[in-house]
Amino acid sequence: MDRKNVRGFLEFVYDFYKSMKAHEITLVYEGEITHQITKAFTSLTESNMAKEEESNSVQKKVFHVMVECLQNISKHADTFGSDDFLFAGRGIFMVSKGDEEYHVTTGNVIENSKIEELSKILDHINSLDKEGLKQLYKTQMREGRLSEKGGAGLGFIDIARKTGRKLDYHFLPIDEETHFFVLTSTISRTE
Amino acid sequence: MEVIKIMGTDDTPTVILDAENEIFEISGRSLPEDVTAFYDPILQWLDEYSESPNAKTIFTFKLVYFNTASSKLLLDILMKLEQLKENGHDVLVRWYYPDDDEDMQEAGEEYADIVDVPFEQVGYTLS
Numbered sequence: 001m002d003r004k005n006v007r008g009f010l011e012f013v014y015d016f017y018k019s020m021k022a023h024e025i026t027l028v029y030e031g032e033i034t035h036q037i038t039k040a041f042t043s044l045t046e047s048n049m050a051k052e053e054e055s056n057s058v059q060k061k062v063f064h065v066m067v068e069c070l071q072n073i074s075k076h077a078d079t080f081g082s083d084d085f086l087f088a089g090r091g092i093f094m095v096s097k098g099d100e101e102y103h104v105t106t107g108n109v110i111e112n113s114k115i116e117e118l119s120k121i122l123d124h125i126n127s128l129d130k131e132g133l134k135q136l137y138k139t140q141m142r143e144g145r146l147s148e149k150g151g152a153g154l155g156f157i158d159i160a161r162k163t164g165r166k167l168d169y170h171f172l173p174i175d176e177e178t179h180f181f182v183l184t185s186t187i188s189r190t191e
Numbered sequence: 192m193e194v195i196k197i198m199g200t201d202d203t204p205t206v207i208l209d210a211e212n213e214i215f216e217i218s219g220r221s222l223p224e225d226v227t228a229f230y231d232p233i234l235q236w237l238d239e240y241s242e243s244p245n246a247k248t249i250f251t252f253k254l255v256y257f258n259t260a261s262s263k264l265l266l267d268i269l270m271k272l273e274q275l276k277e278n279g280h281d282v283l284v285r286w287y288y289p290d291d292d293e294d295m296q297e298a299g300e301e302y303a304d305i306v307d308v309p310f311e312q313v314g315y316t317l318s
Contacts, residue, residue, distance in 0.1 A: 035224035039202060056291055060256070064294075067222055067258050138301055141266055154259035162294070 027095040038070040045095060054189065061187045062095075062102050064162045068155040069093070069106045069185065102187040110181045115171055118181070125156055126166045133161050159185050195236050203229060204254065208236050210245060217268075218253035218287075221261040230264040237271040244280050248272070253287035254295065255317075262298070266305065273306045283309050290314045 001009060020028065026048070027041065042063055049059045073091035091108035110118065128136060137157045144153045160167055165186050171179040192210045199205035199219035207216045223229040250272055257265065269284065276282040286299035296312065303310035 035202075038222075043201070057293075060292070060294070063256065064258075071258065071260065134301070138305055141263060142305055144263070154262060158259045 024096045024098050025094055026097050027093075029093045030090065032090050033070050033074040033093065035074070038067065038074065041070065041093070041095075042066050058102070058187060058189055061162050062104070065104050065159050065185045065187060066095070068159050069104050069183065072155050072183075073106055073108050100188065100190050102189065103184055104187070105182065105184045107180055107182045109174060109178050110171075112177055112179060115179060119171075122156060122167050122169055125160050128160075130161070130164075133157055137161065163187050164191075192240060193236070195233065204257075206233060208233065208240070210240055213245060213247075213249070215248060215250040216253065217265075218251070220255055221257040221265075223261070226260045226264050230261075230267070234264075234267055234271065237268065241271065241275050241278070244275055247281040247283070248275060249283045249285060251285045251287065252299070255289065255292075257298075266302065269302055269306045269308060273308050276308050283311060285311045285313055287313045287315055289317045291317075 019025075027045065029037070029041070031037075045066060046059065046063060049062065054062075070093060073093065091106055094103075094105040096103045096105070125133065125136070137154060140153050140157060156167060163185050168184045168186070170182045172182065174180050194211070195206055195208040197203070197206040202220060202222045202224070204217050204219040204221045207214050209215075217233075250268075252265070272282050272284060284303075286302070288295035288299060296314070299310065299312050303312075
C-alpha cells in the first residue's frame with residue numbers, strides 16, 4: 001500500500017470500528033459457516049454473557065437462536081454465483097448487545113427461485129401466536145423429514161418461539177438471479 | 192447385548208444403553224455436526240433391543256440443550272419406545288429438566304403429547 005492507500009485503509013478501519021460501536025456490535029464474521037465456527041462463536045458468546053452475569057434464561061435463548069441461525073447458513077446459504085468469491089456459500093453473522101436486547105443477525109445470498117417459498121414459510125410463522133407456533137412445531141416434527149443436510153425445518157419456528165417476536169427479515173436485490181437475505185432475531189434482556 | 196457408552200462432549204450428549212444393568216440414558220448437550228451419524232447407532236441398538244427387551248424399560252432423558260435437528264432424532268428414539276409399548280412391553284420415559292428451564296420442561300410435555308408412552312417429568316436443581 002502506498003501512503004495514500006494506507007491512510008484510506010486506516011480511516012476505513014476507524015470508521016468500521018465506530019460503526020460497530022454505534023450499532024453495539026460485539027461480534028461480526030463474514031465467511032464460510034462451519035460446525036467449528038458455530039462452536040467457537042457460541043462458546044465465546046456464552047462466556048461473555050456469563051462474565052456479564054446475564055440471566056440464565058437470556059443466555060439460553062441467545063444460545064438457541066445463535067445455533068439455529070448459524071446452522072441455517074451452513075445448511076442453506078447458496079453456493080450459487082460461486083465465481084463471485086464474496087458470496088459463495090457464505091454468510092455474514094453478527095451479534096449486537098444493547099441495554100435492553102440482544103440482536104442476532106445473519107445475511108446470506110439466496111437464489112431468486114427460493115424467495116417465494118422462504119417468504120411463505122416466514123410469513124406463516126409470523127402469522128401465528130404462541131399456541132399456533134407450538135402446534136406447527138409439533139406437526140413439523142411429526143411429519144417433516146430430516147433433509148440431506150440435516151435440517152428439520154424447525155429452526156425458524158424455534159427462533160420465533162424462543163424469542164417471542166416476529167421474524168424480522170428482508171431480501172435485498174444483488175443481481176438478476178440472487179438476493180441477499182437478512183434475518184434479525186431479537187432477544188429481550190429484561191422480560 | 193452389546194453396551195453403548197458414549198461420553199458427552201460440548202456438542203454431543205452422554206449416551207448409555209446397557210440392557211443388562213437396566214440403564215437407558217441420554218444426557219447433556221446435543222448439537223452434533225451430523226445428527227444422523229450420531230443417532231443412527233442408537234436407533235439401531237434400540238431396534239435390536241426391541242427383539243428381546245427387558246420386562247420394564249425406563250428411559251432417561253436428562254438434556255440441558257438440544258438443537259432442532261436433534262429434536263427430530265429424539266422423536267425417532269421415542270417412537271421406538273412407543274413401538275415397544277405397543278408390542279405389550281412396559282415402558283416409562285423419565286424426562287429431567289432443570290427447575291428454572293421452562294423450555295426444557297415444555298419440550299418434554301410436547302414429546303409426551305406426540306408419542307403414546309408414559310412420561311414422568313422430573314425437575315432438578317442444577318448445582
